[in-house]
Amino acid sequence: MKAVVQDTYGPAEVLELRDIDKPEPGPDDVLVQVLAAGVNPADWHCMTGLPYLMRLMGYGLRAPKNRVRGLDVAGRVEAVGTNVTRFRPGDEVYGVCDGSFAEYASGRHDRLAPKPANLTFEQAAAVPIAAFAALQGLRDRGKVRPGHKVLVIGAAGGIGTYAVQLAKAFGADVTGLCSTTKTELVRSIGADDVIDYTLENFTDFTDGARRYDLVLDTAGNRPLSLLRRALTPDGTLVLVGGEGDGRWLQGVDRTLQAMVLSPFTKQKLRGLMSAERSADLEFLTQLIEAGQVTPVIERTYSLGEVPEAIRHLEQGHARGKIVITM
């Protein structure tokens, strides 16, 4: 089968489209014929091995242990492991498999769910990783409630476009922060208010005039002191991401600061380590099939264009999701 493979960490040039053996599903795994695969900043991190901290956490010291890139997947079940009863060959599924930039990928059954009936494979592949982060950031870490005032920083990005829609579905009053060309998009997916961070001075914005019960920060790496000024006295800040410069930590230091500071303030300052769970996919499916959440796709690329797709995402100005189609 064709797959996008790397033998060493590095920039997008290390990726090669090659013929390799189809993966063998283990007893708890599902082998999926990949029809589309979403692209995430995580693919860039796995490709470059940055921040270095992740190499120490088991991804592989000098080269990635898993040589095939790609995580988000949508496709058809080809085969199932001996312990798997939830799926059978032919089922249409979406979720996460290691190595989804390939014609076939294998993953644990509990990271997959039946594909939403109203989505194409391309749309379904744009959901898992970004929507997990948005959902778990708002619901589990942010404890969002109806009527809460929520600020989504990076509202036009992969996670942000789900966060705006999910926060609305949870009954919140949502403000999205993005750059000029994306304000209409952020309004169109349901934001009650939009702030263009390129026009409005964010320091003035955090002068205390507007305060939020929950700030979901997915981009920009703003200092904690600044973000806290946008929170109500007992509000919650959830640090989801934002690409930093440091090659060792890349933003993890901000989360550590938040953890140290949080016990000493009424504000709740939290990080997020999202998890891939079929129960959350099923929850998202309900909202998607009810029309409350719809993936926003900027563009699609072919399997041979994965390096270009990752370079595009690396620029840090995605408009929704980008997807690889087979």
Ligand SMILES: NC(=O)c1ccc[n+]([C@@H]2O[C@H](COP(=O)([O-])OP(=O)(O)OC[C@H]3O[C@@H](n4cnc5c(N)ncnc54)[C@H](OP(=O)(O)O)[C@@H]3O)[C@@H](O)[C@H]2O)c1
């Ligand atoms: N904690 C977790 O479990 C978890 C899980 C998944 C991902 N992440 C991390 O979350 C981050 C976001 O992921 P993503 O998939 O949403 O990335 P993405 O699709 O690349 O989106 C990035 C967005 O950031 C916006 N942006 C860039 N600079 C900004 C600034 N200064 N202020 C406000 N917005 C800015 C861009 O929009 P504009 O053009 O409008 O600036 C773009 O839409 C990444 O760092 C990723 O690694 C964390």
